[in-house]
Amino acid sequence: ENAPVIAPSMLKCDFARLADEVDLLDAAGAKALHWDVMDGHFVPNLSYGAMVIADLRERTDAVFDAHLMVSAPGRYLDEYLKAGCDLVTVHVEADDFSPELLDRIRDAGVAAGVCLNPETPVERLAEIEGRFDLCLVMSVNPGFGGQSYLPGSNEKIAATAAQAPDAIVGVDGGVAGDTIAAASAAGASYFVCGSSVFGREDYASAVQDLAKTAAG
Ligand code: DX5
Ligand code: ZN
Incomplete structure (x- = not known):
């Protein structure tokens, strides 16, 4: 049993105060920050990229988790590895996804994550068995925060x-x-939380309450 980790989704933070938000989450004891990278192609929305992530890296020791919702993760991967991410997650549905992409992440000393969209069957994991550290199950169609759990x-x-x-x-x-x-209870231990953290005044109590509820 892994202890639950709450990873605030930075897609839902106040971008006008990005550095302050990172500092507040650091002070709140967040163990991981989830960076939703969107290319306006794989998903119908744009967010931020590796330069923004790199500039914020030194503000906290929290795990930096880049969730690449992009059509060509292979083309851009090195930028995220160089930005100081500790975990990089790619979608199996991406145009240039291949098992070797996961090996490239691990070869850089970074944890490899693979993500499945809601309609993608778990059988897709068979071809990449043993080559990833985390599987992220999408419980909404990716692109926007604030949606209902499917x-x-x-x-x-x-x-x-x-x-x-x-x-x-x-x-x-x-x-x-x-x-x-x-x-x-179903078996998840890593929880990406956007609205349920940033919709609260006090990030520390939000993170603690979610972790406590997850731990049961
Ligand atoms: C959705 C993103 C999520 C999202 C989560 O495409 O991958 O990380 O920001 O936000 P909430 O928790 O509000 O659903
Ligand atoms: Zn995400």
Whole structure:
């Protein structure tokens, strides 16, 4: 059993105060910060890229987790590895996804994550068995924060945990006080939380409450 990790999704922070938000999360004890990278092509939205992440890297010791919602992760991967990310997650649905992409991440000394969209079956993990450290189950269609947790996500988490028993199972989208306990019970231990952290005044109590609810 892995202790639950709450990773605030920086897509939902106040971009006008980005450095302050990182500092507040550091002070709140956040163990990981989740950076949603969107290219306006793989998903219908744009966010930020490796230069922004690199400039914020030194402000905290928290794990920097880059979630690459981009069509060509292979083309841009090195920038995220150089930016100081500790975990880089790529989608199996990306145009240039290949098992070797995960090896490139690990070869850089970075944890390799693989992400599955809601409609992608967990059987896709068979071809990359043993080559990733974390599987992130999307519990919304990627592109925007603030969506509702999709039904069937807990079954997907359980199937992922069964398919990849050595990997950490994460969940991303609509994770909040009312959905996190069941996701945890299904086998997730890494929780990406956007609205459920940034919608609260006090990030420390948000992170602690979510972790406590996940731990049961
Ligand atoms: C969605 C992103 C998520 C999102 C989570 O495409 O991958 O990380 O920002 O936000 P909430 O927790 O509000 O669903
Ligand atoms: Zn994400």
